[in-house]
Amino acid sequence: MATKRKWSSLVLSAVLLSSLLAACSSNSKNGASSSSAAPSESSSASASPSEEKLKPLTLSYYSEDVNPNWANMQDDIGKFLTEKTGITIDAEFAVGDAVQKSALIASSGDFPDIIMPKTSINKFVDAGAVLDLTDLINEHAPNIKKVFEGQMNRLKYSEADQAIYVIPSYDGINQQNLDTNGGFQLQHRVVKELGYPTIRTVKDFENAIKGYLEKHPKDENGNPNIGLSLIADDWRMYIGVTNPAFAVTGGSDDGEYYVDINTNEVTYHFRRPEEKEYFRWLNHMNAEGLLDKESFVQKYDQYKAKIATGRVLGLIDQKWDFDDGQKALKSEGKFDQAYGHYPVTMSEEYKHTAFWPTGFTGGSGIAISVDNPDPVRTIKFLDYLASDEGQVLVNWGIEGKHYKVENGKRVIPADVNDRKINDAINFQKEAGIGSYNLLSAKYGDGVVDPSGNYYTTNFPEQIMVGYSDVEKEVLAAYNGKTWKDLFPNETEFKVKPWGALWNIPVPSDSELVVLEEKIKNITWKRVPEAILAKPDQFDAIWDKFLKEIEAANVKKAEGLRQELLNQRLVLWGN
Amino acid sequence: MKAIPESNASMVVRSESKLGRFVRRAVQNRYLYLMSLPFVAWAFIFTYYPLWGWLMAFQKYNPRVSVWDRQWVGFKNFQLLFQDETFYLVMRNTLAMSFMSLIAAFTIPIVFALLLNEVKHMVFKKTVQTISYLPHFVSWAVVAGIVSKMLSTDNGAINDLLMWVGILDEPVQWLAKGQYFWGIVTLSDIWKETGWNAIIFLAAMAGIAPELYEAAKVDGASRLRQMWHITLPSIRPTIIILMILSIGNLINIGFEKQFLLGNNLVVDHSKVLDLYALEYGIKLNRISFATAINMFNSVVAIILLFTANGLFKRFSKESVF
Numbered sequence: 001m002a003t004k005r006k007w008s009s010l011v012l013s014a015v016l017l018s019s020l021l022a023a024c025s026s027n028s029k030n031g032a033s034s035s036s037a038a039p040s041e042s043s044s045a046s047a048s049p050s051e052e053k054l055k056p057l058t059l060s061y062y063s064e065d066v067n068p069n070w071a072n073m074q075d076d077i078g079k080f081l082t083e084k085t086g087i088t089i090d091a092e093f094a095v096g097d098a099v100q101k102s103a104l105i106a107s108s109g110d111f112p113d114i115i116m117p118k119t120s121i122n123k124f125v126d127a128g129a130v131l132d133l134t135d136l137i138n139e140h141a142p143n144i145k146k147v148f149e150g151q152m153n154r155l156k157y158s159e160a161d162q163a164i165y166v167i168p169s170y171d172g173i174n175q176q177n178l179d180t181n182g183g184f185q186l187q188h189r190v191v192k193e194l195g196y197p198t199i200r201t202v203k204d205f206e207n208a209i210k211g212y213l214e215k216h217p218k219d220e221n222g223n224p225n226i227g228l229s230l231i232a233d234d235w236r237m238y239i240g241v242t243n244p245a246f247a248v249t250g251g252s253d254d255g256e257y258y259v260d261i262n263t264n265e266v267t268y269h270f271r272r273p274e275e276k277e278y279f280r281w282l283n284h285m286n287a288e289g290l291l292d293k294e295s296f297v298q299k300y301d302q303y304k305a306k307i308a309t310g311r312v313l314g315l316i317d318q319k320w321d322f323d324d325g326q327k328a329l330k331s332e333g334k335f336d337q338a339y340g341h342y343p344v345t346m347s348e349e350y351k352h353t354a355f356w357p358t359g360f361t362g363g364s365g366i367a368i369s370v371d372n373p374d375p376v377r378t379i380k381f382l383d384y385l386a387s388d389e390g391q392v393l394v395n396w397g398i399e400g401k402h403y404k405v406e407n408g409k410r411v412i413p414a415d416v417n418d419r420k421i422n423d424a425i426n427f428q429k430e431a432g433i434g435s436y437n438l439l440s441a442k443y444g445d446g447v448v449d450p451s452g453n454y455y456t457t458n459f460p461e462q463i464m465v466g467y468s469d470v471e472k473e474v475l476a477a478y479n480g481k482t483w484k485d486l487f488p489n490e491t492e493f494k495v496k497p498w499g500a501l502w503n504i505p506v507p508s509d510s511e512l513v514v515l516e517e518k519i520k521n522i523t524w525k526r527v528p529e530a531i532l533a534k535p536d537q538f539d540a541i542w543d544k545f546l547k548e549i550e551a552a553n554v555k556k557a558e559g560l561r562q563e564l565l566n567q568r569l570v571l572w573g574n
Numbered sequence: 575m576k577a578i579p580e581s582n583a584s585m586v587v588r589s590e591s592k593l594g595r596f597v598r599r600a601v602q603n604r605y606l607y608l609m610s611l612p613f614v615a616w617a618f619i620f621t622y623y624p625l626w627g628w629l630m631a632f633q634k635y636n637p638r639v640s641v642w643d644r645q646w647v648g649f650k651n652f653q654l655l656f657q658d659e660t661f662y663l664v665m666r667n668t669l670a671m672s673f674m675s676l677i678a679a680f681t682i683p684i685v686f687a688l689l690l691n692e693v694k695h696m697v698f699k700k701t702v703q704t705i706s707y708l709p710h711f712v713s714w715a716v717v718a719g720i721v722s723k724m725l726s727t728d729n730g731a732i733n734d735l736l737m738w739v740g741i742l743d744e745p746v747q748w749l750a751k752g753q754y755f756w757g758i759v760t761l762s763d764i765w766k767e768t769g770w771n772a773i774i775f776l777a778a779m780a781g782i783a784p785e786l787y788e789a790a791k792v793d794g795a796s797r798l799r800q801m802w803h804i805t806l807p808s809i810r811p812t813i814i815i816l817m818i819l820s821i822g823n824l825i826n827i828g829f830e831k832q833f834l835l836g837n838n839l840v841v842d843h844s845k846v847l848d849l850y851a852l853e854y855g856i857k858l859n860r861i862s863f864a865t866a867i868n869m870f871n872s873v874v875a876i877i878l879l880f881t882a883n884g885l886f887k888r889f890s891k892e893s894v895f
Contacts, residue, residue, distance in 0.1 A: 100852065103859045109637035123859045128638040223729070232838060293727045296839050297749045302722070508859045509634075517858055521660075524838045532750070532839070 054086040057377060061091045062105060062112040064098040064120065067435055069425055075432030076398055087381050089114070089439075097234075111369035114378065116169070116438065118364040122505045125157065125165055130367040131375055132163035140376055141383035143390070147173050147441040154362040158505060159567040167382060167441050168365035172456070175444025177490070178463050180483045182247065182354045185315040185322070185339035188470045192336065196477040199342040202248065202281050209290055209314050219311050226306070227290035228314040230282075233300045236321065237524055242270070244316050248345040249274040252356035252493075255502030256516070256523075257561055261494055264569070266501070266562040268554045270523060276542055278346055282531045283538045296528040310337035331422075335470040341483040351488040357495045363503035366439060385440035388449050394436040395456045402431055410453045421466070433457075497569060504564045512560040518552045631869050635861040651866035664850040667756075667843060671832070672824045674760040680817060682764055683771035684809075688801055690772065691779045703776070706769025714766075718834035721762050725749055749835065752843040759831050778812040779805055814892040822879030825871055847871065 070091055073082055082088050092112065094101040102120035105111065106127045117124050124130045137144055144167060148155060151173070155164045184205050190212040191197065197211075198204055209227045218224055231240035243253060246269045251258045258269040269275060285291040292298075298306070306312055307325025315322055319341070329337050343352035366382065368375050384390045396403045396410055403410050412420070419427045428434050443455040463482055467475070480486050498504075506512055526545035533541050600607055631651055633644040655661055686706070693699040709717070724731045725748040733745035748754050786804050795803065829848035836844030847867065855864025887893035 097857070100857045103856050107635065107637055107859065107861045126859070127636070226728075237838065293745075293747055293750075297722070297747065297837050299719075299722065301719075306728075513858050514854065514860075517854060518660075521841070521853075525841050528838050 056082075056086050056088065057374060058088045058090050059113040059372070059378060059381075061089045061114040061116070062094075063091065063116040063438070064094045064102055064118045065116070065438070066093040066095065067091070069428040070435055071429045071432065073432075075428075075430055075435065076401065077393060077432030077436055080393065080398060081381075081436070085377075085381050085384060087377065111371045113369055113372040115367045115369050116365070117166075117367060118170075119503060119505070121157075121166055121364075121367065122508045124367060124369075125161070125505070126508045129369050130165045131370055131372070132165065133167065133368060133379065134164045136368070136375060136379045137164065137167075140379050141386070143383045143387040144379075144441045147386050147443065151360045151362070153572055154360055154499070156571060159571045162571075166363075166365040166367050167386075168360075168362045169438045169440055169442060170364040171361050172442045172444025172447070173360060174447045176446030177355055177484060178445050178458055178460055178482065180341045180354055180487055181319040183341040183352060183483075183487065184244075184344035185317065185319075185341055187310075187313050187337050188340055188474050189336040190313050191340065191474060191477075192470075196474070199344060201347055202278070202344055205314065205342070205344050206281075206285060206288075206290065210288070212313055213290070219309075223309070223311060226292045226312045228285060228295075228316070229292035229298075229303065229306060229312045230295040230315075231298070231300060231303045231317060231321065232296045232528060233298065233303070236300060239318050239321060240316065241527065242523070245269065245275040245278045246272075247353055248278055248350065250345070250350040250353060252353040252358075252496065253502065254496075254500055256520070257501055257558070259496075259498070259501055259565065261496065264498075264565060266558050266565055268519070268549065268558055270527070270549070271546065271554070274346065279527065279530055279542070280538055281346070283533065283535055286532055287535050291531075296532065310334050315339060330468065335468040338468065338471070340471065340474050341486070343487045351492065353493070354487050355484070355490045356493045357490045358499050359495050359497070361499035361503055363499070365441075382440040385436065386442065388455075390440070391443055391455050392449065392453075394439075394442075395433070397431050397433045402433065408451065408453075412457070497572065498565055499568070499572070501561065501565055504568050506564065510560065512557055515553055515557045515560075519549050519554055519557060522548050522552055628865060628869050630862050631866040633862055635865075647862070651863050652870070654863065655866055655870065658854075660845075660850065660854075663842065664845050664847050667832075668825060668827060668846045671756055671759055671846065672827050674756055675763045675827070676817075676820055676824065678760055678764050679767065679771055679820065680813065683768050684775055684813065686768055687772040687775035687779060688805060690776060691805065692797060692801070703769065703773070707773060708769070709766045710770035712766065714830040714834055717762055717766055718831070721758065721835060722749055725758070749837065750839045752840040755836070755840045755843040759835060762831065762835070774816065775809055775812065778809040782808045810890075811892050814886050814890060815894055818879065818882045818886055818894050821882040822875050824878055825874050 070093070071078065072091070073079065073088055078089075098118070099120055102117050103123055105115075106117075106120070106123035106129055109127070111124075111129045115124060115130065121130075145152075148168075152164075155166070155168065156162045157165050184199070184202075186199065186205070186208060190208055191199065193215065194208055194211050197208060199208060213225060213227055216225060242256075246252070246258055249272065251269060251272075254266075254269075256269060258267045258272055259265070260267075282291065292306075292312070294302075304322070304325040307315070307322055308328035310329050319326075319339075322339070326338050329335075343354070345352050368378050372378055385394060392410075396412075399405065402416055403412050405411075420433075443449075445454070445456045445458040446460070447455050449455050460482075464472075475481065475483070475485075478486055522545065526541065526548065530538055530541040530545065629641060632646060632648060633641075634647055636644055690699060690702060693702070725733070727733055727745035727747055730745070732748070733742065736742040737745065748758060782805065786808075787800055790800050790804055825847065827846060827848070829846050829852070832844045832846045833849060851864050851867040854860065855867060883893050883895065
């Protein structure tokens, strides 16, 4: 008995000890990798040939955007990149609240080698976490320079700090908008049933939903159909509830502000009287029973699940946000319950501003941290991705496997294309197409490479191939080839010389940060309240809301934003 | 004249002997002391050492410069905190929900444990106990999903039931009304934690000597009388100690439930201190401000703990220390 007990305690202590050792060894591994990095830096500086270049190097990478299909570079493109450059990327994605995660990383003082911080870049810059890339790009990155030719000014951080901290990777150069994400959405069966009525104003939109609901109050299982469902879960409040307010009243996306295109005057957009009317309309929709009662309560997953049941007739959202639900419908063959996009505004006098051109906005992209063991090799790696060869690789995949060249034209074989559409997730995990696009500077959709092919696989002809038969039928009825054709074209607007106000970095110790958080909290509380109120109470709540944000110093926030805008206009040389 | 040096001397001797006794005992029990050493180190490293980070609350935090070179701002962060009216709102919500769950946690599990203790059929008792504590292991994210589905107006079980019974004419949007929020959080807490909280009371009840019950039975006490005069007084020390500890934790209620069940319509009732620290502190990169909130938190917790302990010590002679 006694010996037995002794043994078990020995085993226990051995386990404890080994777990301790494991913890230590992971530390020592980190130490080793950083110490081994030092010589490789010096050797690459001495420009020794490719022998050195292929020395394996693992770079840690943090991204605010989640890529659920990231395969740890074990996909085809990843293997190719590692073989070619010796670099492996060890990725970490923000789970949950990205802004908070970025703030924690920025304040920890321990930074990943490559960082993709989106608008949290201010926190990293203020923490001294990221390198100025100006010289690195000039010396080692001819391809990146080529991509940004003529736009290098727009890479600079701010008027006061003209360093380049980020290689913009979200905004493709010369991007042509091929199709629309936004507008108001209606299920195809709704417009079909009603004989393709004009959907131009919120009234048309309302009537379509109302008309269909009268004929079909319930679905085939006896569950009630839902008129219009909004998503207001956390930050989706912006895209689902508040951004449409300026989009339907002739404003374009400048974050929480409206900027007058002629006078450059900044206003907190909720303070525009036009937008009050939009919220009044939502209030009216609710009073009529056309608005989903759960709009402001449901969480994102519930919203997607609801869309996937096919019972929601109308949405006001962005395609990338509701697409998961829509994909589920399509995979069940319920194509007439998928959604079309319509350029709905308050009245005919407004144009829908989905395609208001901003020019190249720079902004969100990739930064190299001060902890990076070998910035030169890193920038060369990013430069390769931005080269013609790299761009074709990340967009099209590997020649002979994911695409073929026939008569000088890149074509995707039918079986690959089929997997791309119907087995998208697994295909991305295996091939890696779509996993590397945001790692470096890129060309936009519709841009042609020296061989006469498009850099990306989204080009006008390709968009239409992806439409279902129902979709084509509906589009034909509205005289469009793509949904974009229904919307006012880019050329109808004057280009915004400041890009977009929301992506101008705010110094993180600016007073604006706290002011805006307070104003946001008031807005997010009062707007749903006003929408769900009885119609005769709407004005009272709205007035209260305006008074509250004024008390919270909204004018000061406007002034500070105005300053930022003016500085950017100077920086970008307008 | 003579007495003073003498008494001085005797004091020295006594204090020496006190120290000497301690040393002698320590040497005697050296293995016990050695064994406790890792845990003392553990406590020091993980709870006392991080306290020096509190310095941040009085500084302008900046990861680039060392602690000593950072700019000192005095009590500015605390001033900001106490001047913000949102802070008082979140304090109200935090305390209200803590008190509600405190009351729930010290009534329902005890009643449940009392009832379960009376069950003589062992298989049934064990089964009920197991089933009732299983929800404890379900994450709040899942519980929140279940709760919001149950309370939904779109075929939610609660609305359907109430309408079928005839209490409601049309479904109520429970989660959209601030006045219900505290109740919903407390009820889901009860569902999730009752069984788990009952375990410790059941264990205490198992330790009660059976002779007491036998004696009571001989005296003609009914089952209810036995519960009241034997079971409850016997587990009183357990109840009081647990209560003192949870009063100390009153302000640290976390934010999971409130974050997951809340939405913009009920934000005036759902925002709690930890969420506030997250939104106005960490998310806005105001690390010093967040530290100030945390410090306030800890100070309040210590005050609560000592007050509760003192009160119970005076009135019931039971206390943690």
